Amino acid sequence: MRYETVVIGAGQAGLSAGYHLAQRGQPFVILDGADHVGGSWLNRWDSLALFTPASRDNLPGVRFGGGYTFPSKDEMVAYLQRYAGQHQLPIRLNTRVDGLFGEGGGYRVTAGTESFEADNVILATGVHRVPRTPRFADELSSDIVQLHTADYRNPAQLQPGTVLIVGAGNSGAEIGVEVGKTHKVLLAGRNVGYLPIDMRGWQGKLMFPLIWWVWENILTENKKPGRKVQAEALQGHSEPLIRQKEKDLLAVGIERVPRITGVVDGRPQTEDGDVLKVANVIWCTGFLPDFGWIDLPGLDTSGRIATERGSVTGQPGLYVLGQEFQYMFNSHTVGGVGKDAAYVVRQIAARSVLTSSGLEQARSGS
Structure with a gap:
């Protein structure tokens, strides 16, 4: 299967990217290993509440609601599911990505026996995965x-x-x-x-x-x-x-x-x-990043992936969302990731125009 853009992760970062891709008419799919949207939030302690108030927990296009209250994890999961449904985002659940490789000037994403080819890949999995x-x-x-x-x-x-x-x-x-x-x-x-x-x-x-x-x-x-x-x-x-x-x-x-x-x-x-x-x-000693499933020459996956406002250094078409302090202090928060997502998708759209222009020139000259 081939898509212009594959988004890995159906949490707040992946959904924000999906919203902006859909707004620009960019073909894409979101892959996630959980059996429902926002599943990673359920892997937290029962009484967890967000540190930011509901008034600042909005993803682009849909307000969270609730004013100055601190949402529970269950409320956040419900919001993310409502968000995905309202925008009818193309999400493939129960699709756990286990590999990312370079292929033909683009990328190949694997999930078990399935394979997805893409010009662009957005890593929206969250960077802290291993206790x-x-x-x-x-x-x-x-x-x-x-x-x-x-x-x-x-x-x-x-x-x-x-x-x-x-x-x-x-x-x-x-x-x-x-x-x-x-x-x-x-x-x-x-x-x-x-x-x-x-x-x-x-x-x-x-x-x-x-x-x-x-x-x-x-x-x-x-x-x-x-x-x-x-x-x-x-x-x-x-x-x-x-x-x-x-x-x-x-x-x-x-x-x-x-x-x-x-x-x-x-x-x-x-x-x-x-x-x-x-x-x-x-x-309560935090988490380590886990990008060991990425196999791309020249990319250091042992820690934080180096980017310029989300565009991975030396890897055209590869992007990251939701990294701690990716561009601003609140880049990794629910209410902050949408701004970074908009910027990343603008880069993808510009790259798509350049790619299309190059193909047209190649056809004209042939």
Whole structure:
């Protein structure tokens, strides 16, 4: 099967790309391995709520609705499904892509026994796919329940006793506050600080439009403040807590401990040498990119893929959407990815015109 453009991933990035491709009349198909649109959102903990309010969670062409509330993951899945249906986007579900190769000046995408040829490919899979845990995690005693945030759903998965949460960023804080209501919680990791305003109340409602404007117009890779923040983000520096405050952690009895550096006799050890007696460990240590299924000469798939506003360096016709700080601070957010998608699709449309013009010239000269 041949398509002008193949979009890999039917989440917010892929759907945004599909909208703009459809608006320009560009032939395309969206491939996704899940059995329904937005399926990756269901692989999160039960109580997850977006960090951005519903008023800023709009994809192009359809408003989310809900005003200044923080949507749940189930509400986000319902919105994405409604979005795909309303725009009648051509989506192939249960089609898990396992290979991307160069072919005849274009690309070949494989999914099991199926093969798709394309002039353009948009990688809209999300870049953080493989749960990251330290090597010494395997040394923990078998009587300790271990979960990564990719596997954690709710406190019912935990056994009685102390819970160690490794990673003190937003995920660790959110899960810690939830688990702290039923278990004693130790939170390991650097204190990343928190926003000086309460995002959940009137302060957030008043200030968030300004915050969003700064994210979208000042913290961009073509401006000095944006390049500085981008460099810090790519070096792994954690952003401050967006919704939780230190008082929220203290209110449920969370105790901070230094970062975990190893295991002694099956128990986690802090950098200060303390060995912690815990019954559960939740690894809130993030994810690693997984582009190992891409086989293109000259493309480094070991980490973040280098792009210029989404156009992959050295790979004409290959694009990425949804990377952290792809162009602006909020490029990876639901409400931010649409702007990048519009830019990428403009590049595809321009490339299509050039390709068509070249073919016409070739025919005229023959």
